[in-house]
Amino acid sequence: MQLIPNAKQQFIDQNGLPLASGTVGFYFPGTLNAKPTYQDAAGTIANTNPVTLDSRGQALIWGSGVYRQIVKDGSGVTIWDQVTEDPNAGLTGNITDAKFVAGTDFTPGTTTQLTLPVAPGSSTNLWIFFDAAFQADDQISSVSGTTLTFASPIPIGVQEVNVKIGTTIAVGIPAAGTVTDATVSAGAGIDSSKLSFLQTGSGAKRRSIQSRLADSISVKDFGAKGDGTTDDTDAFNLAIAAANAAGGGSVYVPVGTYMIKPTGISMLSNVLLYGADAFACVLKANAATTSGMISAQSGANGWGIRGLTIDGGDFVTSIPLIPTNGANDFFIEDCVIQKFNVFGIGLNGGSRWRIENNKFNFTTPALTQNQALNVSISGGAVSEGIIRGNVMTGSAMDIAGSQILISDNFISGWKFGAGITTEFGTEEFQIIGNVCFGGGTLPDVNSTVPLGIECWATRSVIANNLCYSNGGDGIDFGGQYTSVIGNVCFNNGVGGGGSGIVARYANAGQNGSNSTVSGNTCFDTNGASGTQNYGYRDENASLARITISSNNFTNNKTGQVNVSNVITDARMPELQGSVPFTPGTITNGSSAGGSMGLTGAQFGDTVELSWSNDQQGNKLFGWVSSANTVSFRFENNTGATTSFGGGTVRAWVKKPINYPTF
The missing domain is CATH 2.160.20 (Pectate Lyase C-like)
Incomplete structure (x- = not known):
């Protein structure tokens, strides 16, 4: 909070009493050439000069710059004759003051150009006063270097032109803790480019808050409400276009329900559209989509969608909620895609893409x-x-x-x-x-x-x-x-x-x-x-x-x-089994055999056998003799008698194609 100055100026006499019916004259310093003052801040209502005070010794007096001020009582006796100035006249910084006097520096009614002592760069860095009257920007035709050109000649009657040139004014550094929410107006409009940010950690570099916030664009920066009622489509498209125009970037979607119209959102190259939480950041159709709720056409490459719910509202349409046409190098991940009528995602042509970790309902x-x-x-x-x-x-x-x-x-x-x-x-x-x-x-x-x-x-x-x-x-x-x-x-x-x-x-x-x-x-x-x-x-x-x-x-x-x-x-299933066996002595033309139990063996199976010792030229063959039983036989056609000790007969039973259950 600050003390508010009195709206009217108060003048007193030598005895400290109100200077009733006194006068206050305003002149250019060192002269008796009148310098105007006004009854309003805009400088539209001129005062008489001298100004006549009311019965309370008061008057409304607005002005700009430096004045010679002569104060007299009602009888014309001078109270004081002093030089004064407006509160801003003495501010320092990179402000340059330029004063131009009629007859010396310009000719009223004729002159349209003045040469300034420094180049202001643009008209926004100029404050111009004709006598004490501030001049709006529409009075300026152009600024080129140090040449100031007016839209029309300096008016007849103007005695002095004062120009302030610069971009900043040094007003001192506020004491620590004095700039608080309570001391700054809600409408102060302090630009984020004037506030700095320094990340914690060794080697961090200071940069402006504006630069820091620009790392990620929010759809709310472009007017999205997320209130479940407002059509937020245009805000999404503006945010995506801004990220694309910057060469690429991220567009953030805060928690909320964002209504999307039938023409939908258009993804552009090198843009990531992402939400704070897939279940709490909802894009909801307000009618049947005609182009897709989020679409990407040929030429839109290198984009991504993450962490959003895309809700088609079960409106009747054959258009996918997310259609792509010839897009490359993109991804859609960690999203909920629901209430689509025919297609959730419709991908038509394109390479190097990922559809990952989404939930479709x-x-x-x-x-x-x-x-x-x-x-x-x-x-x-x-x-x-x-x-x-x-x-x-x-x-x-x-x-x-x-x-x-x-x-x-x-x-x-x-x-x-x-x-x-x-x-x-x-x-x-x-x-x-x-x-x-x-x-x-x-x-x-x-x-x-x-x-x-x-x-x-x-x-x-x-x-x-x-x-x-x-x-x-x-x-x-x-x-x-x-x-x-x-x-x-x-x-x-x-x-x-x-x-x-x-x-x-x-x-x-x-x-x-x-x-x-x-x-x-x-x-x-x-x-x-x-x-x-x-x-x-x-x-x-x-x-x-x-x-x-x-x-x-x-x-x-x-x-x-x-x-x-x-x-x-x-290669059908195969059964295996073995049994100890001693063939003994087998004369030429004779045979010796036995059998083994093998669960699953059936008629029609193929049986292969082996003997653990030398067969001495005897043939060994086997067959399924009954369910779950394999029989085998040694047959001697060598022309001589053979004698065997004990050994092991092993059997492999192979099932045929289209074998029955066993």
């Missing part, structure tokens, strides 16, 4: 087309993408392109297509470590019963995935040279039949030939009364050169495998 799973994530090549080639760590509930993903990694995603409760679908013509996918469960039990609009993974990409790896309790198959593959390794598929086919792993055949170029199925485990916990028909099956006999080895396909509803093609390197 589809309000009502549907049999018609919908995808949490849809990647298309209709807008250009797609490659070098990463889809990792996402949680998709009620909707799944459909991906086209090449060189795509799909890993560690958790997908459940969808009703359209597969949990993970890769399209025809795709190639070089890695589908690793995903969980796909609870796909719908009814055929979708394309007559597909939802399955876990449907991969048509050639030269791909499908490994270590967990697919269970889906309406259709666990994993289908229809791309050549695919490795299906280490997956676990169980209790699938709940929609009326399905298998753990299925090799697909669409045409001569799009099929699962030349692939490897190894180390997988496929079963039904309910065995013959379950729903998963086979651990593995192929679609038809046109498939060829599929290696099937080291899998565990036991305990399915119908059987272990169902193989139709004849050109298959199938």
Whole structure:
């Protein structure tokens, strides 16, 4: 708080009494040339000169600069004759005062230019007074160097032009603790460029608060409210444009609910849009989007979205909440994407992108087309993408392109297509470590019963995935040279039949030939009364050169495998057993044999045997003589008698393709 000066000036006589009806004259110093004063701060109401005081010895007197002041009483007797000045006249700093006198320095009514002692740089660094009347900037035509040009000649009658030139005034340093919230007006408008910031720590450099705050732009800097009512779309776009114009930067979204109109927000190159908290920073559609809530077009590269909820409001529209078209080098991570009508993210063309750790929520799973994530090549080639760590509930993903990694995603409760679908013509996918469960039990609009993974990409790896309790198959593959390794598929086919792993055949170029199925485990916990028909099956006999080895396909509803093609390197399960045996003496043309128990041995199995000692030219052969029993025989056709001591007979029993449950 400060003492407020009296609004009127008070004059007193020699006895200290009010100078009633006295006069105060104002003149240029050293002369009796009148210098005007005014009744208002704007200098629009001129006083008489001399000024006549009222009965209380008071008057309103405003002026600027230095004056000769002559004060007289009502009888004309001089009280004082002194030089005075306005409070700002004596301030020091880099202020330069310039005084121009009529008849000497300028001609009233004619002169339009004055030469200043220093160059002010611009008109904002000038304070100009005609006599004591301040002149607004519109009186200035231009400032060039030290030449000041007025918009019109200096008016007739002006005796003196005073010009103050400079940018700062030294008023002293406030004492410590004196500048507080209470002493600074709420509307003071102190520019952040005039306040400094110094980070703690050795080597920190001082810079302005303005520079520090410019490290991150906030959408609220451009008028966003986040109150759940105001349309904040334009504020987002202005903030993103500002970051882009600066060469790139971060745009911060504080906690709040920001309403977004149908035309949406446009991402630009080298801008990160990020929220304080994904669940508390909500971008919410106020109507059905027509362009996407956040979109990026071709040429928008190197951008990112992080830590936001994108809420489509379940408005009916086929436009993705986040569409991209030909954008490269971007990421969308740690976001919640919800209440979309058809597509959550729609990526159309583009390379070197990441979709990571997002949560997709589809309000009502549907049999018609919908995808949490849809990647298309209709807008250009797609490659070098990463889809990792996402949680998709009620909707799944459909991906086209090449060189795509799909890993560690958790997908459940969808009703359209597969949990993970890769399209025809795709190639070089890695589908690793995903969980796909609870796909719908009814055929979708394309007559597909939802399955876990449907991969048509050639030269791909499908490994270590967990697919269970889906309406259709666990994993289908229809791309050549695919490795299906280490997956676990169980209790699938709940929609009326399905298998753990299925090799697909669409045409001569799009099929699962030349692939490897190894180390997988496929079963039904309910065995013959379950729903998963086979651990593995192929679609038809046109498939060829599929290696099937080291899998565990036991305990399915119908059987272990169902193989139709004849050109298959199938290594079915193998049983092993041994028994001590002493053949004794075997004459030429005679034989000696025995048997061993081997659980799981069945008619139709292949039996291979070995003897722990020298067979001496005898033949050793074996067969399944009854369920769980392998018989063997030594046969001597050497032309001589052979004699054996004790040894061990070992048996390997191999299951045939399409072997029954054992």
